[in-house]
Amino acid sequence: MRRLCISAILTTMSSLSLFAQKAAWCDNIRVSGFAIAQYQWSNPKDNEANTFNLRMARVALDGKVAGDFYWKTQIQITGNTSTLASSPRLVDLFVEWQKYKAFNLRLGEFQVPFTFESPIHPIDVGFMDNGQAVLKLTGYSDRSGMHSSNGRNIGIMAQGDFLKNANGRNLLHYAVSVVNGQGINLKDVDQRKNLVASLWVMPIEGMRIGVSGWEGSYSRKGNWTDAQTVDKRNGVRSLPQHRYAISGEYASEGFTFRSEYVHSTGNAFAKTMTNTNDGSASDCNLSAIGNKADGFYALGIIPVIKNKVNVKARYDLYRNNAEWNSAKTFYEAGADYYFTKNLRLSAEYALVNDRNLNKHNYSIINTELSIKF
Incomplete structure (x- = not known):
């Protein structure tokens, strides 16, 4: 099945490319993508791992229509076809009106404007994965129980840059989105939309300082047991989610320094949804992790050559109940070697301190070969 899906995707891409050669209105269509192959060794007690892995691959089409309209569609290929978390799946599909620099309007499925790191290209993040707070609080492996959605949602977004300085460089950026709040490729459940917004200032070239917020809910339709009355209930259960992030970054001449603090208030479902057809999709019982979480990371990438x-x-810290007894901390160091601009070998060592485990400390060695096209 997986081979069939991949073949269908490649055939579709090929057909669209041939079509683009014939149709004048889309003669600027582009095909792009990337792939990441991984080797990882880790030694947490009783859960050791030593494996090669095809971590992720994406293929994207984008272009412009009628001058002012930009469009993009992107498919991610990982794992098998049986689950929402690892199936070949659509991660982007949107159209954006780009007539004015200060006001662009996007409609479809896209990256929501929460945190600096979430929208960054997976290769350009620079490490084996996003920071834990980004993974757990922006819709990747979200603590709420949402299926893996790569920080994306379905809805509408306005964004833009404005307030030029004497050199013509914009000093402010904003983005405001209204989305379903259910992750990728799913309709709304509780009919309550989520508001996700960000604002940042760019005081000097390469620097940005900003805040972002997420106000909404994550919902399921199914069954649960009331914790106080022990009554069996069914219907739609909606869990409010209130989140904010404080972010800073400086990136110039190959140097990158970035840090973010992310905080969340809101309960989580006990089981992460992995398949719309199994029990996880209708299990509305609550997790025991409580209604608060937070995380912080700080990183530096320095060019030697x-x-x-x-x-x-x-340094990467996440607390799944906002208390130190649940802290999981990564202390990471590594290096990148570029064969060409689009072909990179990365190696990284991480010492992990996880207070959720009986034996807190373990190590991870991670290497990745990544290519863009």
């Missing part, structure tokens, strides 16, 4: 060799380090 420009466009050839980088060294890097990251």
Whole structure:
């Protein structure tokens, strides 16, 4: 089935490329993508791992229509076809009106404007994955129980840059979106939309300082047991989600320094949804992790040989109940080697302190070969 899906995707891409050669209105259509192959070793007690892995691959089409309209569609290929979390699946499909720099209007499925790191290209993040707070609080492996959605949702968004300085560089950026709040490829359940917005200032070239917020809910339709009355209930259960992030970044001449604090208030479902046809989709019981979580990371990437060799380090903390007894901390260091601009080998060592485990400390060695096209 997986081979069939991949073949169908490649055939569709090929057909669209041939069509683009014939149709003048879309003669600027582009095909792009990337792939990441991974080797990882780790030694948490009783859960050791030593494996090669095809971490992720994406293929995207984008272009412009009628001058002012930009469109994009992107498919992610990982795992098998049986679950929402790892199936070949659509992650982007939107159209954006781009007539004015200060006001662009996007409609479809897209990356929501929450945190600086979430919208960054997976290869350009610089480490083995996003920071834990980004993964758990922006819709990747979200603590709420939402299926893996790569920080994306379905809805509408306005964004733009404005307030030019004397050199013509914009000093402010904003983005405001109204989305379903259910993740990718699913309709709304509780008919309550989520508001996700960000605002940042760019005081000097390469620097941005900003805040973002998420106000809404995540919902399921199914069954649960009331914790106080022990009554069996069914219907739609909606869990409010209130989140904010404080972010800062400086990126210039190959140097990158970025740090973010993310906080969440809101309960979670006990089981993460992995398949719309199994019990996880209708299990509305609550998780025992409570209604608060937070996380913080700080990283630096420094070029040793420009466009050839980088060294890097990251401190990455996440607390799944906002208390220190649940803290999981990564102390990471590594390096990147660029064969070409689009072909990179990365190696990284992480010492992990996880207070949720009986034996807190373990190590991870991660290497990745990534290519863009």
